Amino acid sequence: ELGQYRHYMQKEIFEQPQALGNTLEMIAGGNTISPQVFGAHAGDVLGATRRVLIIACGTSFHAGLVARYWLESIAGIPCAVEIASEYRYRVSVADPETLVVVISQSGETADTLAALKHAKQLGMDKTLAICNVPESAIVRETALRFITRAGPEIGVASTKAFTTQLAALALLTLALAKINDRLTADDENTYLTALRHLPVAVTKVLELEPEIEQWAQRFASKQHALFLGRGRHWPIAMEGALKLKEISYIHAESYAAGELKHGPLALVDRDMPVIAVAPADELLEKLKSNLQEVRARGGELYVFADAGSEIPESDGVHILHMPEHYGMLSPVLHVIPLQLLSYHAALVKGTDVDKPRNLAKSVTVE
Numbered sequence: 001e002l003g004q005y006r007h008y009m010q011k012e013i014f015e016q017p018q019a020l021g022n023t024l025e026m027i028a029g030g031n032t033i034s035p036q037v038f039g040a041h042a043g044d045v046l047g048a049t050r051r052v053l054i055i056a057c058g059t060s061f062h063a064g065l066v067a068r069y070w071l072e073s074i075a076g077i078p079c080a081v082e083i084a085s086e087y088r089y090r091v092s093v094a095d096p097e098t099l100v101v102v103i104s105q106s107g108e109t110a111d112t113l114a115a116l117k118h119a120k121q122l123g124m125d126k127t128l129a130i131c132n133v134p135e136s137a138i139v140r141e142t143a144l145r146f147i148t149r150a151g152p153e154i155g156v157a158s159t160k161a162f163t164t165q166l167a168a169l170a171l172l173t174l175a176l177a178k179i180n181d182r183l184t185a186d187d188e189n190t191y192l193t194a195l196r197h198l199p200v201a202v203t204k205v206l207e208l209e210p211e212i213e214q215w216a217q218r219f220a221s222k223q224h225a226l227f228l229g230r231g232r233h234w235p236i237a238m239e240g241a242l243k244l245k246e247i248s249y250i251h252a253e254s255y256a257a258g259e260l261k262h263g264p265l266a267l268v269d270r271d272m273p274v275i276a277v278a279p280a281d282e283l284l285e286k287l288k289s290n291l292q293e294v295r296a297r298g299g300e301l302y303v304f305a306d307a308g309s310e311i312p313e314s315d316g317v318h319i320l321h322m323p324e325h326y327g328m329l330s331p332v333l334h335v336i337p338l339q340l341l342s343y344h345a346a347l348v349k350g351t352d353v354d355k356p357r358n359l360a361k362s363v364t365v366e
């Protein structure tokens with residue numbers, strides 16, 4: 001069943017082009033974005049949506065955080081993202097105009113399901129599930145649904161579920177932008193072309209595995225690591241830190257790079273590798289000055305740049321160039337080397353990659 005792969009996690013990382021292609025099949029033939037992909041009545045519900053509240057746990061929560069950047073900047077819709085176990089127990093202000101989006105690979109996560117029921121009890125009945133399991137408990141509870149087609153995910157660490165969730169959230173963003181007249185035909189075309197091209201773009205990133213493996217050898221001996229990103233790549237830094245912790249047991253933390261000076265810079269020395277997500281976007285210059293601050297304290301930098309980011313390699317500054325800059329969808333590509341990095345760090349450490357200690361694939365108890 002594993003074929004050429006050593007672990008399910010590795011197999012699932014390499015299945016991402018296919019998983020994305022399947023999930024985005026409805027736009028493959030040149031079709032435009034239709035709200036129908038979220039359900040028969042989705043046009044009405046999305047048309048009346050003034051705000052979005054995304055609820056999820058773990059990796060699925062990180063997908064929601066990326067979507068917040070997309071929804072506000074492209075669709076012009078205010079968006080909040082909450083951890084399910086927090087939302088369900090806090091006193092919050094309900095708003096019936098809000099579209100509640102729950103994201104879950106398994107569709108069985110106890111906290112996410114309970115948070116969804118909580119939102120409904122508060123009178124929020126515009127609900128959408130983005131889920132990888134069509135018959136799951138969460139999908140049965142929502143008015144609208146989008147089933148990602150990642151296929152079964154067996155490795156405990158979520159990989160292909162995450163990137164397909166991002167694809168679904170990109171479609172949601174574009175559907176809302178279109179309904180709100182914020183998407184020109186040209187822009188729609190550009191985004192759709194980029195989405196269709198994603199499987200190819202991901203395949204090219206996967207070819208970087210040998211270089212990433214070498215990086216992993218270098219810092220598998222470290223006790224700690226710091227992940228930095230800005231804007232829509234901050235959640236990707238969070239996801240990179242989560243992956244590294246859960247399968248290699250290396251303590252990792254993530255920060256929005258602009259927060260460095262407000263505390264975590266005190267941790268940086270030559271024993272603290274710093275991993276930076278550094279695409280050539282509007283925040284690159286800001287990020288570069290954050291990276292200089294790290295270098296000045298002796299921190300070794302591992303930078304995931306892309307085709308357009310001009311960051312010179314130097315002593316203690318390792319750069320890996322992603323093949324192309326991918327604009328809005330760049331988070332989908334940038335998470336892939338981080339998945340590979342934690343996978344290979346775990347291999348070096350000899351941990352049980354597919355079944356990390358203390359963790360379960362589906363968290364059905366709170």
Ligand code: F6R
Binds near residue numbers: 059105242243361362
């Ligand atoms: C991390 C991971 C978990 C899950 C979380 C939510 O790699 O797999 O953090 O993302 O338990 O699970 P789902 O998406 O099934 O609700």
